[in-house]
Amino acid sequence: MINLKFNVNGKDVEITVDDSLRLLDILRDELGLTGTKEGCGIGECGACTVIMNGEAVNSCMILAEQVQNAKVETVENLEKNEVLSKLQDAFLDNGAIQCGFCTTGMLMSSKALLDKNPTPSEEEIKTALEGNLCRCTGYVPILNSVKDAVKKYLHK
Amino acid sequence: MKFYKPKSLLELFETSEKIEGKKYFLAGGTDINVQIKNGIIKDESIIFLNHLTELKGVLQSDNHIIIGALASFRGIIESKLLKNKLPFFQNSLQEFASPLIQTTATIGGNIANGSPTADVVPLLLVLNAKLKLFSKSKLREVPISEFYLGYKKFILKRNEIIGAVLIPENAETGYETFYKKIGSRKALTIAKLAIAGLKRISNNKIEDIKLAVGSLNEYPRRLYKVEEYLKNKTVDEIDFFELESQLKKEITPITDLRSDKEYRYQVCVNLIRTFLNH
Numbered sequence: 001m002i003n004l005k006f007n008v009n010g011k012d013v014e015i016t017v018d019d020s021l022r023l024l025d026i027l028r029d030e031l032g033l034t035g036t037k038e039g040c041g042i043g044e045c046g047a048c049t050v051i052m053n054g055e056a057v058n059s060c061m062i063l064a065e066q067v068q069n070a071k072v073e074t075v076e077n078l079e080k081n082e083v084l085s086k087l088q089d090a091f092l093d094n095g096a097i098q099c100g101f102c103t104t105g106m107l108m109s110s111k112a113l114l115d116k117n118p119t120p121s122e123e124e125i126k127t128a129l130e131g132n133l134c135r136c137t138g139y140v141p142i143l144n145s146v147k148d149a150v151k152k153y154l155h156k
Numbered sequence: 157m158k159f160y161k162p163k164s165l166l167e168l169f170e171t172s173e174k175i176e177g178k179k180y181f182l183a184g185g186t187d188i189n190v191q192i193k194n195g196i197i198k199d200e201s202i203i204f205l206n207h208l209t210e211l212k213g214v215l216q217s218d219n220h221i222i223i224g225a226l227a228s229f230r231g232i233i234e235s236k237l238l239k240n241k242l243p244f245f246q247n248s249l250q251e252f253a254s255p256l257i258q259t260t261a262t263i264g265g266n267i268a269n270g271s272p273t274a275d276v277v278p279l280l281l282v283l284n285a286k287l288k289l290f291s292k293s294k295l296r297e298v299p300i301s302e303f304y305l306g307y308k309k310f311i312l313k314r315n316e317i318i319g320a321v322l323i324p325e326n327a328e329t330g331y332e333t334f335y336k337k338i339g340s341r342k343a344l345t346i347a348k349l350a351i352a353g354l355k356r357i358s359n360n361k362i363e364d365i366k367l368a369v370g371s372l373n374e375y376p377r378r379l380y381k382v383e384e385y386l387k388n389k390t391v392d393e394i395d396f397f398e399l400e401s402q403l404k405k406e407i408t409p410i411t412d413l414r415s416d417k418e419y420r421y422q423v424c425v426n427l428i429r430t431f432l433n434h
Contacts, residue, residue, distance in 0.1 A: 002159070019157070019159040019202075020157060020192055020193075022189060022193060041190070041193060041194075042190045043186060043190065043253075043254075043256070043257055044344055046254070046256055049256060052259075055230065055259040056255065056256050056259065057256055057259050057260055058186075058256045058257065058260070060189075060190075060193070061185060061186045061189050061190065061257070061260060062185070062189070062260065063182070063185055063189050063192070065159060065161060065204055066185060066204070066206060068207075109255070109256070127255065128255055130254050130255055130342070130343035130344065131253075131254025131255050131256035131257065131343065131344060132256075
């Protein structure tokens with residue numbers, strides 16, 4: 001067991017967990033943050049994407065100890081005071097959600113990109129989403145959503 | 157399963173020496189963590205490395221670029237020093253795994269995981285990279301071409317780790333470069349085969365050429381016999397039957413879940429031809 005201190009969505013968390021748990025398990029089972037999904041569990045689908053220390057990562061590939069003192073952001077952090085983020089709005093407007101399973105991962109990979117680069121090119125958006133699979137294959141509306149979010153940012 | 161998180165390199169080696177039985181050094185963990193989850197690794201000891209900042213970063217020293225073994229692929233792809241000095245090496249790694257894995261995975265981990273398809277190794281082979289190996293009382297340097305002994309077998313001693321990768325700063329200078337990774341899709345591909353090449357042409361002759369392949373042997377290798385055959389020839393002087401007979405002495409493609417041996421062989425030949433503009 002290890003005593004883990006880290007920050008999730010702006011809140012400091014201190015918990016004791018089994019060493020072999022993954023960040024994904026800690027978020028879902030220990031902290032009840034079930035917005036983050038488990039798809040493949042081997043880093044190929046990106047459904048478990050969260051932002052750790054400013055970079056998008058597969059939370060299924062991060063072991064408890066690797067989260068020590070880290071800053072983690074999950075999809076639950078996008079909505080503020082019951083208002084969805086511009087990115088989430090853009091996903092809704094474009095119908096970029098079919099079954100919804102990949103959505104949180106898509107949102108977090110997109111957010112990590114936009115946090116670093118608010119005006120990415122189409123190519124940069126595609127590259128940022130390369131690690132996220134949509135099993136419904138609805139990639140076009142997803143891409144359009146991120147482009148719309150960029151436009152909203154520009155017209156802010 | 158026991159986990160250890162040494163506070164320093166010295167403590168790392170002391171911890172490692174005390175552990176009996178099988179152990180894993182965990183860098184980014186993108187392979188090991190999945191094996192833990194799937195129960196493939198369950199009784200072994202795990203020693204965390206990734207917090208040891210002294211093994212991170214990319215820097216210049218004398219006439220070498222030194223990449224810390226724990227440098228992430230994100231760090232490598234975004235390094236200004238590499239962009240300036242080794243752009244071919246850097247650009248070739250843009251398609252490494254996915255952006256999500258690039259953040260976590262490390263160069264040392266890619267080498268020490270020992271996969272026959274390790275993306276970074278063919279590149280390091282043609283760039284004449286060396287590995288700096290650290291143990292408690294000794295530092296030693298070995299060419300990457302001498303690091304692997306067989307499938308997942310290395311010259312690393314029991315309490316020794318890869319500390320850094322050294323690439324001569326002018327390793328790419330004056331060469332035409334080539335890197336192709338063949339897979340079933342663009343992102344997140346585990347290569348069916350990969351080939352890296354450097355060549356220098358003078359008076360239409362191949363003055364120097366270096367070729368290395370991944371996924372065609374039990375570990376990535378230089379094609380020394382093919383290189384020897386090609387040196388000092390013009391493209392028109394190359395007899396491709398002879399080239400193939402040299403190639404067959406150096407690669408042992410297998411059929412597995414990703415591809416079959418005939419495909420791997422033929423595509424390897426085709427890629428060498430492409431690189432030679434033949």
